[in-house]
Amino acid sequence: MSHAASGVHILPYSRVVGQDELKLALELNHLVPRIGGVLMAGSRGTAKSTLVRAFALMAQSELPVTLPINATDDRVLGGWEIDALIRGEARPQQGLLEDAAISGMLYIDEVNLLEDHLINVILDVVSTGVLSVQREGLATAKHIAFGLVGTMNPEEGGLRPQLLDRFGLMVTAERLDVDARHRLIRTVLDFEEELGKTGSDWLAAAARDDAAIRERLAQARLRVRHIPVPDTVVRLCAQAAERLESVGQRGEIVATLAARALAAREGADVVEPRHLQRVLPMALRHRRPESTFEWGVEDEDRVKDLFEEV
Amino acid sequence: MAIPPPPDAPPAAGFGAQEPDDPVLRLTRLLACAAADPALAGVLLFDLDPQLTDSVALLFAAALGGAGPLLMLGAQTRDEDLWTRARLRQAGGRVSVSTHPGPLIETDGREGPPQLVVVPDLTRLSVAGMRAAVQLLGAEVAVVEHTGLRHIARPRARWLAVCRSADAGRLSPHLLDRFALRVSMAELRGSRPQRLLTLLPSVSGAGAGHIAQASVTDGALTRVRALLGPDTGVRRELALARLARTLASLDGDGAAEERHADAAARLIGLPVAGTPDGTDPEREPPDSPGPSGADDRSEAPHDGSRVDRGATERPAGQGRPLRGPEPEEEVGSGPAAVHGTPFPEDEVSVPRDFAPLRNLWQRTMGPAATRGAVVGSRRAKDLRDLAYVATVREAAVHQRVRRTDRFTIAPVDLRSHLRAGASERLLVLLLDHTCRDDAWDWAEALTPFLQWAYTGRAAVQVIEVGGADATHELKADSFAARNVLDPRVLAALYRPAGRATPLAHGIQEAARILRAAFQQHGSALAEAWLVVVTDGRGNVPLTAGRGGRPAGHVGAAGVEDALKAAARIGAMDRTRVRAAVVDPAREPYGSLPFRLADALGATVVAGRPAPRTHESGVPDER
Numbered sequence: 001m002s003h004a005a006s007g008v009h010i011l012p013y014s015r016v017v018g019q020d021e022l023k024l025a026l027e028l029n030h031l032v033p034r035i036g037g038v039l040m041a042g043s044r045g046t047a048k049s050t051l052v053r054a055f056a057l058m059a060q061s062e063l064p065v066t067l068p069i070n071a072t073d074d075r076v077l078g079g080w081e082i083d084a085l086i087r088g089e090a091r092p093q094q095g096l097l098e099d100a101a102i103s104g105m106l107y108i109d110e111v112n113l114l115e116d117h118l119i120n121v122i123l124d125v126v127s128t129g130v131l132s133v134q135r136e137g138l139a140t141a142k143h144i145a146f147g148l149v150g151t152m153n154p155e156e157g158g159l160r161p162q163l164l165d166r167f168g169l170m171v172t173a174e175r176l177d178v179d180a181r182h183r184l185i186r187t188v189l190d191f192e193e194e195l196g197k198t199g200s201d202w203l204a205a206a207a208r209d210d211a212a213i214r215e216r217l218a219q220a221r222l223r224v225r226h227i228p229v230p231d232t233v234v235r236l237c238a239q240a241a242e243r244l245e246s247v248g249q250r251g252e253i254v255a256t257l258a259a260r261a262l263a264a265r266e267g268a269d270v271v272e273p274r275h276l277q278r279v280l281p282m283a284l285r286h287r288r289p290e291s292t293f294e295w296g297v298e299d300e301d302r303v304k305d306l307f308e309e310v
Numbered sequence: 311m312a313i314p315p316p317p318d319a320p321p322a323a324g325f326g327a328q329e330p331d332d333p334v335l336r337l338t339r340l341l342a343c344a345a346a347d348p349a350l351a352g353v354l355l356f357d358l359d360p361q362l363t364d365s366v367a368l369l370f371a372a373a374l375g376g377a378g379p380l381l382m383l384g385a386q387t388r389d390e391d392l393w394t395r396a397r398l399r400q401a402g403g404r405v406s407v408s409t410h411p412g413p414l415i416e417t418d419g420r421e422g423p424p425q426l427v428v429v430p431d432l433t434r435l436s437v438a439g440m441r442a443a444v445q446l447l448g449a450e451v452a453v454v455e456h457t458g459l460r461h462i463a464r465p466r467a468r469w470l471a472v473c474r475s476a477d478a479g480r481l482s483p484h485l486l487d488r489f490a491l492r493v494s495m496a497e498l499r500g501s502r503p504q505r506l507l508t509l510l511p512s513v514s515g516a517g518a519g520h521i522a523q524a525s526v527t528d529g530a531l532t533r534v535r536a537l538l539g540p541d542t543g544v545r546r547e548l549a550l551a552r553l554a555r556t557l558a559s560l561d562g563d564g565a566a567e568e569r570h571a572d573a574a575a576r577l578i579g580l581p582v583a584g585t586p587d588g589t590d591p592e593r594e595p596p597d598s599p600g601p602s603g604a605d606d607r608s609e610a611p612h613d614g615s616r617v618d619r620g621a622t623e624r625p626a627g628q629g630r631p632l633r634g635p636e637p638e639e640e641v642g643s644g645p646a647a648v649h650g651t652p653f654p655e656d657e658v659s660v661p662r663d664f665a666p667l668r669n670l671w672q673r674t675m676g677p678a679a680t681r682g683a684v685v686g687s688r689r690a691k692d693l694r695d696l697a698y699v700a701t702v703r704e705a706a707v708h709q710r711v712r713r714t715d716r717f718t719i720a721p722v723d724l725r726s727h728l729r730a731g732a733s734e735r736l737l738v739l740l741l742d743h744t745c746r747d748d749a750w751d752w753a754e755a756l757t758p759f760l761q762w763a764y765t766g767r768a769a770v771q772v773i774e775v776g777g778a779d780a781t782h783e784l785k786a787d788s789f790a791a792r793n794v795l796d797p798r799v800l801a802a803l804y805r806p807a808g809r810a811t812p813l814a815h816g817i818q819e820a821a822r823i824l825r826a827a828f829q830q831h832g833s834a835l836a837e838a839w840l841v842v843v844t845d846g847r848g849n850v851p852l853t854a855g856r857g858g859r860p861a862g863h864v865g866a867a868g869v870e871d872a873l874k875a876a877a878r879i880g881a882m883d884r885t886r887v888r889a890a891v892v893d894p895a896r897e898p899y900g901s902l903p904f905r906l907a908d909a910l911g912a913t914v915v916a917g918r919p920a921p922r923t924h925e926s927g928v929p930d931e932r
Binding site: 007008009010043044045046047049050053063066067068069070071072073074075076079080081082083085086088090093096109110113115116117136137153155156157176178181182184185186188189192193196 | 349389393407408409418419438441442444445449450451453454455456457458459460462463464482483484487523525526528531532534535540543544545547548551552555667683684685686699700702703704706707709717730
């Protein structure tokens with residue numbers, strides 16, 4: 001039984017103020033889904049959730065497939081439609097993981113508050129690429145793939161390293177300056193006011209801007225496969241990962257994919273070291289031995305000379 | 311739509327033109343605003359007299375246009391009570407089960423008054439209730455995927471929660487931040503519930519129906535920022551701006567201006583100066599900043615909008631002046647009214663509960679708890695905690711075989727929830743490393759408690775004070791272990807001693823852990839032991855332990871603070887907590903462990919074996 005979204009209004013993506021790093025990560029993940037998703041950390045009230053929903057509405061014209069923190073496993077894995085069962089019909093009900101495989105993205109709000117047993121289910125599926133359901137008379141096994149997008153407030157606790165590693169990129173929400181805060185609140189209030197109007201020019205302009213971004217991303221998505229990654233950039237990535245003590249090789253792979261996506265987004269013909277340098281913090285900050293997600297000047301300094309030499 | 315004046319309240323003009331001095335009037339205005347704007351859905355009242363909660367809830371329901379039955383949330387609230395509702399229907403001789411949106415979300419996407427959720431004590435709300443608040447309050451969309459139900463809609467429920475301001479620091483800021491309207495109602499203490507109920511006719515439907523939404527001027531936004539101060543969060547700014555907008559809307563004004571921002575600030579108890587004096591609070595530092603760093607002075611309008619002096623004037627003698635006596639302040643301005651701060655968690659120094667929004671992962675050895683997170687279903691052994699959806703699924707499999715002409719659920723179909731185990735026992739071990747010398751192995755004295763924890767599958771919380779490798783030597787360290795077999799527990803028993811003994815901080819930490827355990831596990835936690843191994847010679851006062859900075863002259867403050875902190879544990883509801891102090895028998899001050907045990911209400915366990923004596927009666931020298 002499904003209840004459609006009613007009265008849900010999300011601020012248009014093109015009108016979200018600031019948070020350029022978060023936007024960039026979402027767009028790169030959209031251009032190259034193999035990046036594997038985005039984790040957004042930030043203190044409360046930094047528009048993380050709004051941004052994810054606005055992006056999904058802009059890019060796919062629908063809300064993201066969302067896994068709430070208190071979801072039950074029948075809704076995550078799939079089961080039977082109860083009303084149909086009582087009528088004597090065996091009608092399977094698709095779970096969220098299959099929904100996510102169709103849309104390519106599973107959004108988990110407050111991902112650090114997710115129940116442990118659900119984390120285990122997701123880790124199983126994401127790491128094997130197989131959704132196997134053997135319960136309640138269901139016996140299915142399907143190959144599925146989707147990117148994880150999560151938002152979290154680190155004040156409320158951390159994430160298990162295994163789950164952390166499954167997010168391709170990690171970004172932290174920035175603290176807005178006074179002007180940006182003013183613009184943000186102005187925009188939110190204007191949006192709420194415009195919702196009450198019929199034929200709002202404000203909303204129409206925002207929709208046009210969203211469409212322009214969607215078109216720009218679609219063009220970049222077509223281009224990205226044809227953009228070569230020079231061997232020098234790949235080697236540079238390996239050296240940078242070593243210096244930054246990145247754990248495992250997933251970070252380097254993701255960094256290369258993200259650099260390629262960035263090149264496509266900028267309309268470049270080839271991936272350049274500066275593209276890699278730009279995405280390095282997103283790809284490696286959550287894959288280092290110390291569990292803090294900080295990325296500061298010292299980290300930049302550790303790899304600065306590598307990029308100057310090129 | 312302005313609220314007509316209540317029968318026994320001073321006559322009220324528009325929202326922008328009347329200062330809400332009367333707490334009852336402030337409360338009714340706030341409730342009307344929360345009813346009118348879904349973005350202001352969360353109302354948190356600090357220090358409300360508990361006997362008034364019901365009356366305030368009735369007022370809120372009336373402002374909403376008559377909400378249905380109130381949904382009361384407390385320590386026993388579970389996910390299953392909130393998100394779904396199983397309904398049995400009988401039609402045509404058949405009984406069927408169907409799953410519907412639960413009480414928290416059943417009014418979403420519907421016409422009519424929204425659900426009103428009442429939390430009489432936010433600090434005692436269960437983890438499921440707190441997580442629900444975080445998911446729904448102020449959210450653009452609520453997504454529920456629970457036992458066969460998918461529900462995606464804008465949340466409409468309004469929340470009324472009550473909390474002691476002294477306890478606010480214990481709660482998650484993430485949770486507190488979700489309540490858009492927060493106000494102290496300490497002034498209402500002593501009021502009779504009947505007085506509030508006389509206002510019912512006047513607030514009825516005050517926030518229901520369509521209200522033309524006012525726009526918000528840039529000046530009002532600047533004023534909001536000045537009122538809240540530069541370090542405030544975006545959500546607080548947005549909430550105050552929305553409140554100002556709603557006040558203007560209810561008052562029939564087309565635009566919310568600075569005066570509406572001032573009125574909104576007064577409504578929630580933020581300090582506001584009496585009149586605009588033309589100064590810019592952001593450029594000139596205040597002499598006496600408000601509780602949240604807010605500047606107390608008004609400023610000239612930023613966009614040339616008018617300023618209604620009548621809206622900001624107030625009778626003298628109410629509240630405390632927020633600024634030093636300067637001549638220009640005296641012209642036309644009385645001291646501002648100051649009610650309790652709406653953000654008490656910014657000021658209190660009570661340590662925050664650990665991960666209050668997370669369910670714990672501990673396990674049970676006894677009968678299955680009915681409060682852990684649902685992780686599956688199994689064949690029911692009794693009729694408690696039935697899993698309806700799983701039961702129907704099970705029954706469906708056998709319908710053809712049974713060859714009945716209607717859907718039949720047999721006893722063998724019944725399934726109950728399988729829940730993540732919640733610990734039924736807890737051992738809190740407070741180890742003072744500075745009381746152990748080379749000649750004493752305290753493990754012997756602790757063995758009975760560790761054995762109890764092992765056989766009882768107890769979760770273990772270890773608090774260490776005075777360790778040489780402490781993270782901060784003036785603070786206690788603590789960690790949670792799944793059970794006593796965790797290697798960290800053994801390592802903690804043999805840590806070298808340091809110099810400082812922040813015993814008071816350690817005992818306070820123990821109190822916090824016990825409180826959190828009983829809140830998160832509720833009635834599932836059957837028994838807890840607090841075992842303190844110390845000679846009682848704390849030498850770090852509590853303030854130094856909390857702040858991590860050494861105090862000046864310490865004297866006996868470390869000991870006295872420890873005794874005070876222990877007395878607070880002693881005053882807890884002690885039906886399920888037992889305490890013991892292991893006495894290391896150190897001299898001088900050998901009586902301190904006994905004094906500590908008295909304060910804790912604990913028994914004293916001799917830590918060292920009785921000294922062996924020579925035949926001469928002289929103790930062995932150790």
